[in-house]
Amino acid sequence: MHEYSITTQIVKSVTEEAEKHEAKNVVEVHLVIGDLTFLNPEQVKFWYEVLIESTILEKSRLRIEKKEGRVRCPSCGYEGSFKYIDDPVYHIPFPVLSCPNCEGIVDIVDGKECTIKSIKMVVS
Amino acid sequence: MPVLSLNVKDVVRAEEGEIYDIELDTNILKANQRLADENRRLLRKHRVEAIDVMGSTGSGKTSLIEKMIRILKGRYRIAVFKGDLTTSIDAEIIGRHGVVSVPINTGKECHLDANLVSKAIKSVNLKKIDLLFIENVGNLICPAEFPLGSDKRIVVISVTEGPYMVVKHPFIFMDTNVVAVNKIDLAEAMEVDIERLKQDVRSINPSAVPVKTNCRTGEGVPRVVEALGL
Numbered sequence: 325m326h327e328y329s330i331t332t333q334i335v336k337s338v339t340e341e342a343e344k345h346e347a348k349n350v351v352e353v354h355l356v357i358g359d360l361t362f363l364n365p366e367q368v369k370f371w372y373e374v375l376i377e378s379t380i381l382e383k384s385r386l387r388i389e390k391k392e393g394r395v396r397c398p399s400c401g402y403e404g405s406f407k408y409i410d411d412p413v414y415h416i417p418f419p420v421l422s423c424p425n426c427e428g429i430v431d432i433v434d435g436k437e438c439t440i441k442s443i444k445m446v447v448s
Numbered sequence: 449m450p451v452l453s454l455n456v457k458d459v460v461r462a463e464e465g466e467i468y469d470i471e472l473d474t475n476i477l478k479a480n481q482r483l484a485d486e487n488r489r490l491l492r493k494h495r496v497e498a499i500d501v502m503g504s505t506g507s508g509k510t511s512l513i514e515k516m517i518r519i520l521k522g523r524y525r526i527a528v529f530k531g532d533l534t535t536s537i538d539a540e541i542i543g544r545h546g547v548v549s550v551p552i553n554t555g556k557e558c559h560l561d562a563n564l565v566s567k568a569i570k571s572v573n574l575k576k577i578d579l580l581f582i583e584n585v586g587n588l589i590c591p592a593e594f595p596l597g598s599d600k601r602i603v604v605i606s607v608t609e610g611p612y613m614v615v616k617h618p619f620i621f622m623d624t625n626v627v628a629v630n631k632i633d634l635a636e637a638m639e640v641d642i643e644r645l646k647q648d649v650r651s652i653n654p655s656a657v658p659v660k661t662n663c664r665t666g667e668g669v670p671r672v673v674e675a676l677g678l
Contacts (some may be wrong), residue, residue, distance in 0.1 A: 326590070326593075330477075333476050337472075337476065341470065341472060351467055360619075361593075362593045409651060411615075411651075414615065418618055418652070419622075420651065420652050420654075421655065422654045429654055429655040436477070437477060438475065439472075439474060439476070440472045440473075440474045440476065441472065442472055443469075443470045443472060444468070444470075445467065445468050445470070446465060446466070447466055447468050
């Protein structure tokens with residue numbers, strides 16, 4: 325949710341960085357969205373196209389990379405991907421907080437970010 | 449062209465029109481997390497335990513806090529932050545129990561954020577409280593994404609919302625310590641299977657403790673207090 329305000333911040337951050345480097349225009353933005361982050365990539369892309377019009381990011385490409393969530397189990401030391409419920413009620417495989425190895429309770433270590441990884445820009 | 453030393457090459461720079469590839473690693477969501485961490489640091493410094501109270505509109509969050517205040521008032525100096533888009537109705541209800549009550553109006557924002565909570569923290573004397581309840585805006589979706597700096601979280605749902613609240617809003621249950629299943633006196637009339645709701649919670653988050661409550665009479669609230677470690 326809040327894709328509009330998050331995308332606004334993304335465009336702002338990229339613009340600031342581009343201006344720092346005195347870029348003529350931005351060509352590509354590489355964004356990493358974690359599996360557990362409350363952001364739909366499709367909506368982020370939609371708002372991105374709207375928000376970059378008439379800016380230094382116009383015509384740039386937004387490349388979204390999804391990052392899988394990772395958990396760590398304090399009981400057995402497992403570290404890796406989530407266990408997923410395959411219950412048809414969710415319509416999607418849903419991540420749960422029990423260890424795939426020992427069913428203990430896990431801590432989330434990755435998958436909650438929305439990170440601008442890199443920017444490609446044309447220098448003036 | 450003058451050369452500073454035999455080993456120093458000419459400066460390399462991008463030609464005009466060349467593409468710079470800059471690594472950034474900027475996490476956009478860090479801003480709220482940073483403020484939340486700062487809130488937690490401040491609360492811990494003054495030994496104030498903070499508990500998020502979340503849940504849908506009308507589920508019984510304020511009623512639960514009122515009943516918890518009755519049980520805990522003798523043991524803790526309590527304050528409550530109450531988030532709503534508008535009005536201070538709930539904050540006034542809570543204030544009648546003789547505890548510090550801070551209404552936070554979020555305006556058009558559908559959840560509390562760490563910035564608003566930080567302002568509320570500055571408005572109270574932390575030396576004079578040791579337990580803080582932060583009641584969020586009625587919403588089972590957005591509060592999950594915005595940490596406020598608390599130590600523990602409780603989500604309140606009620607049987608009048610039907611049998612599917614947990615499976616329809618799974619994310620908020622991933623990050624909670626206790627789930628109050630409220631208005632149990634109406635379960636039969638609503639034809640809601642409470643044990644099924646509790647099972648739904650456990651299957652998403654085995655560490656969350658589901659507790660049946662009736663926040664009008666106070667039934668189940670002592671168990672909530674115990675589950676929160678208070």
